[in-house]
Amino acid sequence: MDFEDTQDEAQFRSEVKDWLKANATPRSGDNRTGRAEQSEADLLAEAKVWQAKKADAKYAQITWPEEFGGRGGSPIQNVIYGQEEAKYDVPRGFFDIGLGMCIPTLMAYATKEQLGRYVQPALRGEEVWCQLFSEPAAGSDVAGLRTKAEKDGDDWVVNGQKVWTSGAHYSDYGILVVRTDPNVPKHKGLTMFFLSMKTPGIEVRPIKQISGGANFNEVFFNDVRIPDSQRLGKVGDGWKVALTTLMNERLAIGGGGAGPDYHEMMALARELELEDGPALRNALVRDKIADWYVRGKGLQYTRYRTLTALSKGQTPGPEASIGKVVTAPKAQDLASFAMDLQDMGGIMMDDDASPGSAAFQLSYMSAPGFRIAGGTDEILRNIIAERVLGLPQDVRVDKEVAFKDLPTGR
Amino acid sequence: MNFDFSDDQKFLKDQANKFLTEKCDLSRPRKVLENKEPHDSDLWKAIVEMGWTGTTIPEEYGGLGLGHLELCVIAEELGRAIAPVPFSSSVYLATEALLLAGSEEQKQTYLPKLASGESIGTFAVSEGAKPATVKSIETKFDGGAISGTKVPVPDGLSADFAVVLVRTGASASEQSFSLAIADLASTERSVIDTMDPSRQQAQIEFTNTDAALLGEQGAGWDLYRRVLDRAAILFAFEQVGGADACLEMAKAYALDRYAFGRQIGSYQAIKHKLADMYINNELARSNAYYGAWALSSDAPELPTAAAGARVSATQAYHYASKENIQTHGGMGFTWEADCHLYYRRAKMLGLALGGERAWKEKLITSLEQRNVA
Numbered sequence: 001m002d003f004e005d006t007q008d009e010a011q012f013r014s015e016v017k018d019w020l021k022a023n024a025t026p027r028s029g030d031n032r033t034g035r036a037e038q039s040e041a042d043l044l045a046e047a048k049v050w051q052a053k054k055a056d057a058k059y060a061q062i063t064w065p066e067e068f069g070g071r072g073g074s075p076i077q078n079v080i081y082g083q084e085e086a087k088y089d090v091p092r093g094f095f096d097i098g099l100g101m102c103i104p105t106l107m108a109y110a111t112k113e114q115l116g117r118y119v120q121p122a123l124r125g126e127e128v129w130c131q132l133f134s135e136p137a138a139g140s141d142v143a144g145l146r147t148k149a150e151k152d153g154d155d156w157v158v159n160g161q162k163v164w165t166s167g168a169h170y171s172d173y174g175i176l177v178v179r180t181d182p183n184v185p186k187h188k189g190l191t192m193f194f195l196s197m198k199t200p201g202i203e204v205r206p207i208k209q210i211s212g213g214a215n216f217n218e219v220f221f222n223d224v225r226i227p228d229s230q231r232l233g234k235v236g237d238g239w240k241v242a243l244t245t246l247m248n249e250r251l252a253i254g255g256g257g258a259g260p261d262y263h264e265m266m267a268l269a270r271e272l273e274l275e276d277g278p279a280l281r282n283a284l285v286r287d288k289i290a291d292w293y294v295r296g297k298g299l300q301y302t303r304y305r306t307l308t309a310l311s312k313g314q315t316p317g318p319e320a321s322i323g324k325v326v327t328a329p330k331a332q333d334l335a336s337f338a339m340d341l342q343d344m345g346g347i348m349m350d351d352d353a354s355p356g357s358a359a360f361q362l363s364y365m366s367a368p369g370f371r372i373a374g375g376t377d378e379i380l381r382n383i384i385a386e387r388v389l390g391l392p393q394d395v396r397v398d399k400e401v402a403f404k405d406l407p408t409g410r
Numbered sequence: 411m412n413f414d415f416s417d418d419q420k421f422l423k424d425q426a427n428k429f430l431t432e433k434c435d436l437s438r439p440r441k442v443l444e445n446k447e448p449h450d451s452d453l454w455k456a457i458v459e460m461g462w463t464g465t466t467i468p469e470e471y472g473g474l475g476l477g478h479l480e481l482c483v484i485a486e487e488l489g490r491a492i493a494p495v496p497f498s499s500s501v502y503l504a505t506e507a508l509l510l511a512g513s514e515e516q517k518q519t520y521l522p523k524l525a526s527g528e529s530i531g532t533f534a535v536s537e538g539a540k541p542a543t544v545k546s547i548e549t550k551f552d553g554g555a556i557s558g559t560k561v562p563v564p565d566g567l568s569a570d571f572a573v574v575l576v577r578t579g580a581s582a583s584e585q586s587f588s589l590a591i592a593d594l595a596s597t598e599r600s601v602i603d604t605m606d607p608s609r610q611q612a613q614i615e616f617t618n619t620d621a622a623l624l625g626e627q628g629a630g631w632d633l634y635r636r637v638l639d640r641a642a643i644l645f646a647f648e649q650v651g652g653a654d655a656c657l658e659m660a661k662a663y664a665l666d667r668y669a670f671g672r673q674i675g676s677y678q679a680i681k682h683k684l685a686d687m688y689i690n691n692e693l694a695r696s697n698a699y700y701g702a703w704a705l706s707s708d709a710p711e712l713p714t715a716a717a718g719a720r721v722s723a724t725q726a727y728h729y730a731s732k733e734n735i736q737t738h739g740g741m742g743f744t745w746e747a748d749c750h751l752y753y754r755r756a757k758m759l760g761l762a763l764g765g766e767r768a769w770k771e772k773l774i775t776s777l778e779q780r781n782v783a
């Protein structure tokens with residue numbers, strides 16, 4: 001047992017370090033990036049420049065095969081890169097859905113020509129992709145979606161509405177799952193496509209989130225024509241294709257990005273004076289930090305176990321599935337408690353007045369979304385219970401019934 | 411990165427599992443519990459024959475000379491089986507204390523007997539229903555003899571000797587303490603009632619009992635802490651094994667039992683409970699692995715790793731053992747069902763080296779120290 005890099009890994013790490021040193025700025029001590037003040041358009045432009053640089057150096061998708069601009073690297077190399085990049089102040093987030101979910105779905109189902117056309121621009125950040133799955137009436141139960149597509153000559157004509165589509169407003173392409181047959185049970189009547197977000201008939205309306213931003217959108221489809229050649233998988237196989245995407249989603253989202261952790265909490269508790277001295281001397285505070293510490297570290301070491309399996313060429317065990325359901329509620333509780341310690345002043349969400357540039361307040365406001373996006377806490381527990389522990393599915397009233405005959409609510 | 415046990419270690423774990431499945435079904439801890447026996451001596455003999463008592467004892471002292479990783483996998487299986495034997499007292503505590511602080515002569519005296527099972531050791535710290543602190547410990551060592559009362563002492567009636575935390579100075583400071591080693595034959599010992607009689611505990615009266623220092627005089631508190639850290643990691647593996655067994659048991663029942671026309675395992679309240687058990691157990695397992703790494707490599711992170719493993723494992727086993735009863739409904743509350751064997755063992759293991767509160771305190775203290783360093 002050890003955490004040492006192998007010789008190859010150490011070699012790779014030092015290459016990455018050199019490259020980052022030459023191409024990026026290290027994070028400042030107080031973690032201030034100034035990005036909060038930048039407009040989204042500026043951030044995206046900056047992210048595109050950085051993504052192209054990474055692609056040129058073949059760090060953009062390390063595990064992709066070389067023919068797609070990757071380096072056929074190992075998942076460990078990917079992690080090493082991530083660890084090193086985390087020490088730098090670089091723009092993040094715009095390409096995760098495209099590169100983490102959409103393009104891998106294309107790789108599994110698109111033609112050679114299509115891959116030749118779309119993979120490179122996505123990899124270089126020139127074209128951004130979004131995932132058009134959730135609908136007003138279909139989120140957890142995404143197979144209950146209603147947006148329909150009807151065949152008309154060589155085209156399909158799409159009508160309906162998607163919602164919560166992250167980044168739709170700046171995306172160039174999307175993958176879209178629709179109902180092509182309402183007369184069969186819901187999982188059997190779906191088909192997957194990809195399309196340009198500039199296709200006539202698409203209207204994107206940003207939705208304001210509780211965090212104040214507007215990163216997700218409603219997307220309306222009015223007689224949107226998609227050529228049959230942009231179908232991914234067979235007609236009626238959309239659910240199977242969607243599962244490819246969702247499987248990748250869990251890998252993509254399980255990762256990090258959960259805001260302040262026990263470390264930031266310790267730092268705060270060290271600075272902050274309570275009635276009886278520094279908060280870090282307070283028994284309740286220590287008790288809570290210990291709880292978060294063992295859950296956070298437990299998860300980190302669980303990832304190490306997964307990585308070890310990957311590096312030995314084995315399939316990781318099911319423990320890889322516990323990530324988000326641990327991280328997201330923890331982020332929320334931790335942020336809430338940190339604000340509690342700030343007492344009346346915890347109300348403030350001010351870059352200067354609030355500790356850590358208001359990191360806890362920001363996390364408090366984004367955590368609810370983190371607990372929902374990419375599978376809610378409840379759905380993830382269902383998945384662990386059913387797929388890992390082998391417990392029975394809930395009673396299903398929708399399995400054998402034609403989609404059009406299913407009861408609906410709000 | 412190589413954060414896993416080796417194939418050999420996994421093989422050893424499988425072997426231990428098969429051995430204990432055969433030799434230690436749940437009727438064994440139940441028998442000790444119901445008959446108030448000191449321990450299951452047949453099982454203990456069989457375990458000694460397997461050589462497990464000498465796992466980490468160097469070959470020159472009659473042991474197998476294996477590492478702590480091997481001991482960790484054995485611990486997990488002993489925990490899964492809730493084995494009613496003095497293994498943790500003799501191996502994780504007494505043996506570790508001797509390896510850590512014993513003089514050459516003490517090692518030669520005790521280690522071969524510990525390895526061969528001829529002798530059982532234990533570790534005597536507690537002096538009643540309160541935490542062991544530099545203020546609360548009164549048992550004295552003076553002129554080569556111990557006087558005072560230790561209670562509860564794990565496996566106190568089975569043990570031939572004990573490593574004892576003793577006061578060698580008057581002040582309420584860590585420097586006032588030492589470890590001493592004493593044969594128990596001449597002490598007065600009585601069984602004490604506990605919530606887990608599948609592992610007997612005793613009250614031991616030392617009255618001018620002959621003893622020798624183990625390690626330097628005044629180094630006792632530090633040694634005590636170090637022995638505890640090492641044992642905590644081995645205990646964590648026992649706890650993880652037990653927590654895993656609870657999850658298996660709850661799962662099996664949830665699949666078998668029907669209510670309202672369907673398996674109770676199809677109700678989300680039960681599913682989510684079991685999913686949470688799984689999550690806690692995996693986190694605890696990973697924290698225990700980290701502890702195993704720190705222990706086997708004697709890393710400076712050991713105190714943090716030990717406290718993290720301890721807290722995580724205590725929480726996981728507590729949750730799994732109580733919710734296993736809940737999953738079984740009224741049946742779970744019967745003496746006849748085995749759920750309570752785990753419920754008792756979970757709490758006993760969670761307290762034996764000091765409770766969750768104390769270990770959380772150690773965890774934060776170690777994090778503070780590392781941050782300063």
Ligand SMILES: Cc1cc2nc3c(=O)[nH]c(=O)nc-3n(C[C@H](O)[C@H](O)[C@H](O)COP(=O)(O)OP(=O)(O)OC[C@H]3O[C@@H](n4cnc5c(N)ncnc54)[C@H](O)[C@@H]3O)c2cc1C
Nearest residue numbers: 131132133134138139140164165166369372373374376378
């Ligand atoms: C920040 C953010 C970004 C997102 N980005 C995208 C995106 O880019 N593309 C996209 O397609 N979607 C996206 N989503 C949508 C997301 O996938 C859904 O919101 C999510 O799957 C939940 O669906 P819902 O909102 O319809 O809630 P519902 O499914 O209506 O759930 C409501 C409540 O019921 C519970 N519930 C539902 N079914 C069950 C069940 N079987 N058992 C127990 N409880 C249940 C849920 O856990 C939840 O608490 C995003 C969401 C968020 C918050």
